[in-house]
Amino acid sequence: MNNExxxxxxxxxxxxxxxxxxxxxxxxENLAQxxxxxxxVVETRIAWGAHERTRGVRDFSKAPRLRLERFLNLVHExxxxxxxxxxxxPSAETFPEWCWELSDxxxxxxxxxEECPSGQSLTSIPSLNDATLKAAYTQFIDEAASLLSLxxxxxxxxxTVKFDLELYENTLSFCDTPDFALSLTQRYETIDQLxxxxxxxxxxxxSLRSKQAIRVLNDKRPWLAAYDYKWGRAxxxxxxxxxxxxxxxxxxxxxxxxxxxxxxxxxxxxGPWALAMDQTLVEEHKGTPSLFAxxxxxxxxxxxxxxxxxxxxxxxxxxxxxFFWLGEKISxxxxxxxxxxxxxxxxxxxxxxxxxxxxxxxKIFFPFGLPQYxxxxxxxxxxxxxxxxxxxxxxxxxxxxxETQGEVWWPSVPPQAxxxxxxxxxxxxxxxxxxxxxx
Amino acid sequence: xxxxxxxxxPCLTAAHRVSFFRCLGLSHYAxxxxxxxxxxxxxxxxxxxxKIEVRxxxxxxxEWLKERNICHLPVITLHHPSGELAxxxxxxxxxxxxxxxxPPFSTVIFGLGKSDLRQVEIxxxxxxxxxxxxxxxxxSLEERMKEAEVGFLWVRNGAVRFPLLFHxxxxxxxxxxxxSFLFDVGEKFDRGEISKENLVEIFGTHALLxxxxxxxxxxxDPIDAVGDALRxxxxxxxxILNPSLxxxxxxxxWTP
Numbered sequence: 001m002n003n004e005x006x007x008x009x010x011x012x013x014x015x016x017x018x019x020x021x022x023x024x025x026x027x028x029e030n031l032a033q034x035x036x037x038x039x040x041v042v043e044t045r046i047a048w049g050a051h052e053r054t055r056g057v058r059d060f061s062k063a064p065r066l067r068l069e070r071f072l073n074l075v076h077e078x079x080x081x082x083x084x085x086x087x088x089x090p091s092a093e094t095f096p097e098w099c100w101e102l103s104d105x106x107x108x109x110x111x112x113x114e115e116c117p118s119g120q121s122l123t124s125i126p127s128l129n130d131a132t133l134k135a136a137y138t139q140f141i142d143e144a145a146s147l148l149s150l151x152x153x154x155x156x157x158x159x160t161v162k163f164d165l166e167l168y169e170n171t172l173s174f175c176d177t178p179d180f181a182l183s184l185t186q187r188y189e190t191i192d193q194l195x196x197x198x199x200x201x202x203x204x205x206x207s208l209r210s211k212q213a214i215r216v217l218n219d220k221r222p223w224l225a226a227y228d229y230k231w232g233r234a235x236x237x238x239x240x241x242x243x244x245x246x247x248x249x250x251x252x253x254x255x256x257x258x259x260x261x262x263x264x265x266x267x268x269x270x271g272p273w274a275l276a277m278d279q280t281l282v283e284e285h286k287g288t289p290s291l292f293a294x295x296x297x298x299x300x301x302x303x304x305x306x307x308x309x310x311x312x313x314x315x316x317x318x319x320x321x322x323f324f325w326l327g328e329k330i331s332x333x334x335x336x337x338x339x340x341x342x343x344x345x346x347x348x349x350x351x352x353x354x355x356x357x358x359x360x361x362x363k364i365f366f367p368f369g370l371p372q373y374x375x376x377x378x379x380x381x382x383x384x385x386x387x388x389x390x391x392x393x394x395x396x397x398x399x400x401x402x403e404t405q406g407e408v409w410w411p412s413v414p415p416q417a418x419x420x421x422x423x424x425x426x427x428x429x430x431x432x433x434x435x436x437x438x439x
Numbered sequence: 440x441x442x443x444x445x446x447x448x449p450c451l452t453a454a455h456r457v458s459f460f461r462c463l464g465l466s467h468y469a470x471x472x473x474x475x476x477x478x479x480x481x482x483x484x485x486x487x488x489x490k491i492e493v494r495x496x497x498x499x500x501x502e503w504l505k506e507r508n509i510c511h512l513p514v515i516t517l518h519h520p521s522g523e524l525a526x527x528x529x530x531x532x533x534x535x536x537x538x539x540x541x542p543p544f545s546t547v548i549f550g551l552g553k554s555d556l557r558q559v560e561i562x563x564x565x566x567x568x569x570x571x572x573x574x575x576x577x578x579s580l581e582e583r584m585k586e587a588e589v590g591f592l593w594v595r596n597g598a599v600r601f602p603l604l605f606h607x608x609x610x611x612x613x614x615x616x617x618x619s620f621l622f623d624v625g626e627k628f629d630r631g632e633i634s635k636e637n638l639v640e641i642f643g644t645h646a647l648l649x650x651x652x653x654x655x656x657x658x659x660d661p662i663d664a665v666g667d668a669l670r671x672x673x674x675x676x677x678x679i680l681n682p683s684l685x686x687x688x689x690x691x692x693w694t695p
Contacts, residue, residue: 001603052641090554107526110527114453115453117542118542118543118546119474119482119517119542119543119546120476120481120519120524121519121523121524121525121527121546122524122526122527123525123526123527124526139522144671200515285455291481291524292524293524294525296523297521297522297523297526298476298477298479298481298519298522298524300479301530302479302500303480306481306482307480307481307482307483308495309496310482310493311493311494313493314491314492314493315493355486372554417495418495418496419495419496421495
C-alpha cells in the first residue's frame with residue numbers, strides 16, 4: 001500500500017516497494033509506473049522470514065514473489081536505482097516461523113511491532129542474543145549479500161545496502177542480558193561508584209540483573225537509570241552492527257552518486273516557536289513515543305514523561321506548532337523561541353547543542369526549570385560572567401540569563417502538569433517576547 | 440487489471456484501518472478511554488466525533504475512579520497487571536476484527552474473549568450492550584464469509600466507500616487487505632454490473648460479496664447503525680441459507 005500512496009501523492013523521488021509483499025506479475029508495471037511519475041530510487045527490504053520458510057533452506061528463486069534476481073533485473077531495466085535494507089524491521093515476515101519457537105525472547109512495545117498506536121501493551125520477539133538466531137541470520141545475509149553484490153551500481157541497480165536493527169533499538173529486555181551489567185561496568189568501573197551515584201548498596205554488577213534491582217535503580221534515580229540503560233543498549237547494538245558489517249563488506253557500502261541527486265529534505269520549522277522534548281525517559285520510535293518500561297516494569301517518572309509527551313505532541317499538532325525530540329541525530333528547528341521540556345537533567349551532548357544555539361542568538365524557555373546536564377549532577381552555569389536576572393511580569397516571576405547573543409528563560413515556579421498546561425505556555429510566550437528587548 | 444496472484448491485496452495498513460472505521464461511521468462513537476496499571480494511569484483520552492483529545496488528567500487510579508463515576512460518556516478502561524505492562528504473544532492468533540479495526544477500538548471490542556493479562560472494563564453497564572450486539576453481528580458476518588474462499592466487504596456510507604477483501608482457505612483466514620482494484624469492483628456492483636458469475640471471474644475463485652450500506656442509518660447511534668446495517672447487508676455469490684444467523688453467533692466478550 002505504501003507504493004500506491006506514494007504513486008498517487010504526486011511526484012516523489014523515492015518509492016518504497018517491498019517486492020515480496022507484492023504480486024510478482026505486477027512488479028514490472030508498478031516499477032514502470034513509478035518511473036513515469038518521476039521516481040528515481042526504489043527502496044526495498046529483504047525479509048528473512050519470507051525467504052527462509054524452512055529452517056536452513058533459503059529461497060531466492062523458486063517462489064515467484066521471492067525471485068530477488070528477477071526483481072533486481074526489472075528495477076535495472078526500468079532505469080531505477082535501488083536501496084536495499086537487510087535486518088529486522090516490523091513485519092510479519094521479518095523472522096522465519098521457527099524463530100518464534102526459540103526460548104530467548106526480548107520485550108518490545110506492541111505499538112512498534114504493529115507500527116500503529118495500540119496502547120502500552122508489550123509483545124516479544126526473538127532475541128538477538130540467541131546464538132542459533134544469530135548464526136542462522138548470518139548465513140542468510142551471506143547468501144543475500146552475495147546475490148546483491150552481483151547487481152551493484154553501475155552494472156546493476158543496487159545503490160546502497162543498509163543493515164537495520166530497527167526492532168532492537170527499543171528493546172525493553174536489555175537489562176535482562178549480561179551486556180547490561182557489562183555496560184554499567186564500562187560506565188562506572190566499580191560497583192562502589194555506581195552505589196554512590198545511585199545511593200544504593202549493590203554488591204556487584206551481576207546483582208543488577210533482576211527485576212527488583214531495576215526497580216531500585218529506577219526508583220532512586222529514574223532519569224539516570226533510563227540514560228544508563230539506553231546508553232548500554234546503543235553500545236550493544238553498535239557492537240552487533242560492527243560484527244555483521246565487518247563480515248559483510250557489501251552492507252552499507254558507499255556508491256557513486258545516483259542518477260538525479262535528491263533535494264535536501266526540509267527539516268526547518270518556520271513557526272514563531274517550537275517544542276523540543278528530551279526523550280531519555282520515553283521510548284521513541286519514528287517520532288512516536290511509548291512507555292519506557294525496562295523488563296515491563298511501570299515506572300512513575302516514565303509514565304509522567306510519556307503522558308506529557310503525548311499531550312504536548314497532540315496539542316502541538318492541533319495548533320500547528322512544531323514538536324521535536326531532542327537527540328544527537330536530530331537537528332534543532334530554526335525558530336525564534338524554542339521551548340525545551342525536560343526533567344531536571346539532560347544528556348551532555350543535548351545540553352551542549354542547546355548552549356550552542358543560545359550562543360548563536362537563540363532563545364530558549366525551559367517551562368519546567370533549568371535542567372542540569374549529564375550524570376555528574378553539576379548545575380551548569382549558562383554564563384558565569386552574567387548573573388541571573390529575576391524578571392517580574394504581571395502574572396509570574398521568571399529567571400533570565402543573557403548569553404553572548406541569546407537568552408535562556410525559566411519560571412520561578414514550574415507549571416502544574418494538567419490539561420491547562422498548553423494554554424499556560426501560550427500565555428507565557430508573549431510575556432517573554434515582550435520582556436526580551438528589556439535590557 | 441485482473442490480479443493474477445492469490446496475494447492480490449497488499450496488507451491492511453494503519454491508514455486503511457482508520458478509513459474503514461470512519462467509513463462505518465464508528466468514529467462518531469464518543470467514549471473516554473483509559474489504560475491503568477496499579478496506581479498509575481498510563482493514558483487518558485477522549486474519543487469524540489473523529490477527534491481524539493489526549494488528556495494529562497487524571498494521573499492516579501484514585502482520580503481515575505472519581506472521574507469514571509461522574510463522566511457522561513461511556514468509559515472504557517484497559518487494566519494492565521499492577522506495576523507491569525501486559526505482555527501479549529506476537530504470534531497469538533488475532534481475530535479478523537482485531538486486525539481490521541484500529542486500536543483501541545479493536546482491543547476493547549474484539550480482543551476481549553481471549554486469555555489475556557489485560558482486563559477491559561466498560562462503564563456503566565448499559566454501555567456494553569450495543570458493543571456486544573455489534574461484536575456479535577461482525578462475528579456472524581465473518582462466519583458467513585468463511586464459506587467462500589474470498590469475502591469481499593463493500594461498505595457504503597453516503598458518498599464514502601470502502602472495500603475490504605478477506606481471503607480464507609478451509610475457513611481459515613489467510614490474508615486481508617484493500618486496494619484500488621477493489622474500489623472498481625465495488626463501483627461496478629453499485630451500477631449493477633456484477634453478477635454471481637463474473638464475481639468468480641474477477642476473483643478467480645468462489646467469492647462472496649457483502650454490501651453494507653450505512654447511508655440510511657446515519658442519524659442513529661453509530662454502534663447501533665453499524666449493527667443494523669450488518670444485519671441488513673446485501674449478499675451476492677451464495678444464497679443466504681438463514682439470514683437470522685446474523686446476530687445469533689455468540690462472541691465471547693469479557694465482562695468485568
